Amino acid sequence: MVLLQQMLVLMILMAVGFYCERVGYLNKETSAKCSAIIVNVANPASILYSSMAEDRIPVSKLKTVLIIVLIMYTSLILFAEVIIRVLRISGLERGLYRNMTVFNNLMFMGIPIVSALYGQGAVLYIILFVLPFNVLIYTYGTIMIHSDERFSLAASLKRACNIGMLACIGSLLIYFLRIPVPELIKSPLSYLAAMISPLSMMLIGASFSRAGLGDFFADKKLFAFSVLKLFCFPLAALLILKQFISDPVLLGVCLVMFSTPAASMTAMLAEEQGVTSPTPARGVAVTTILSVATIPLLSMLVL
Numbered sequence: 001m002v003l004l005q006q007m008l009v010l011m012i013l014m015a016v017g018f019y020c021e022r023v024g025y026l027n028k029e030t031s032a033k034c035s036a037i038i039v040n041v042a043n044p045a046s047i048l049y050s051s052m053a054e055d056r057i058p059v060s061k062l063k064t065v066l067i068i069v070l071i072m073y074t075s076l077i078l079f080a081e082v083i084i085r086v087l088r089i090s091g092l093e094r095g096l097y098r099n100m101t102v103f104n105n106l107m108f109m110g111i112p113i114v115s116a117l118y119g120q121g122a123v124l125y126i127i128l129f130v131l132p133f134n135v136l137i138y139t140y141g142t143i144m145i146h147s148d149e150r151f152s153l154a155a156s157l158k159r160a161c162n163i164g165m166l167a168c169i170g171s172l173l174i175y176f177l178r179i180p181v182p183e184l185i186k187s188p189l190s191y192l193a194a195m196i197s198p199l200s201m202m203l204i205g206a207s208f209s210r211a212g213l214g215d216f217f218a219d220k221k222l223f224a225f226s227v228l229k230l231f232c233f234p235l236a237a238l239l240i241l242k243q244f245i246s247d248p249v250l251l252g253v254c255l256v257m258f259s260t261p262a263a264s265m266t267a268m269l270a271e272e273q274g275v276t277s278p279t280p281a282r283g284v285a286v287t288t289i290l291s292v293a294t295i296p297l298l299s300m301l302v303l
Contacts, residue, residue: 006112007292013198014285017205026206035271038200043265044167046107046193047134050127051171052181057124061250065128068241068254073132076102077140079233086228087221093279095144096270100262100283101229103137106130108197109260109291117256118249125253131172137265138164145273200264207267207281219282226287230294234258238302248303255302259295261287 020026026034057065080101084094104110106129114122142162173179237258238251245251267280 004292006109007288010108010201010288013201014205014208017202017207018209019205020202021206021209026202028210031203031206032271032274034199034203035268038196038203038268039265039272040163042192042195042199043134043268044163045189046196047164047167047171048174049186049189049193050107050130051175052186052189053124053127057128061247062128064245065125065250068245068250069128069132072129072237072254072257073102073136075237076233083225083228087224089221092275092277095147096266096275096277096279096283097225098144098147099137099141099266099269100225100280100287103133103141103263103266104257104260105263105284105288106133106257106260108201108264109288110256113256113295114253118252122249122253125250126257127175129257131168131175133263134164134171135168137263137269138162138168141266141269142273145270145275197264200268203271204264204267204281204284207278208285210278219286222279222282222286225283226290230259230261230287230291231298234294234298235301238298242302252299252303255299256295259291259298261291 017026077098080098083089083101084097087097089097106126110126110129111123114126174181234255238255241254242251245254262280262283264284267284270277270280
């Protein structure tokens, strides 16, 4: 029920974006500017705000969670290489598929689902998944978008040094050093962070209108990718983790973290970087829709 409700919210927001594109409130140029706001303003604010939670994970469990986080992102990066070879992805699309594989919708889908199933205390675990997500999307994610170009260390480092990366460094310092932040700073950051989910899903909906609904569901490679990402990889990973994790709450959090759809930030980042391919927006939309079936199925098979 929680998942279905969250999916309906996503669908409504995408429908609003679809409508805005059709009536002219949004177009390709305004969508690009909105994407830039999300990538360079709203998401950095969200990164900083997410590190300001007063509660902390118990030290006894911190090491276990950090190991799982490291395993998760390492395995996802490796799995991305498998996917682009199995599906024979080429050119610019290789980097886009890598990003869609590695980055999941942890914030907008992960937090509500985990909170409803396991309580607010379990949301603390997600923070430790989100922190490396934010670091990677502004480094690995940005570099992968340009992976079809001739490699240049200087260019890669320049792309990785951005406002998002600065926000990641700040959030790590705030979280682990427990730096106090006044409410005067927290409040504006929370408002800016709240922009991400509605605006990004509206932009995905607008891309539906520009590309045509039929095109979203005619891409066989994208559907094959969705099955591998949403079902095959999470199932294998969770069956392995189940042998080592006895805490049902932590295992349930891992289920949500591994099986959520592609993050909308993958589409926003690609558009902000000037990529014209519709693949990221299609990937977010298709994986979001299919996750309604795959997440409950995985929970029955693994938990």
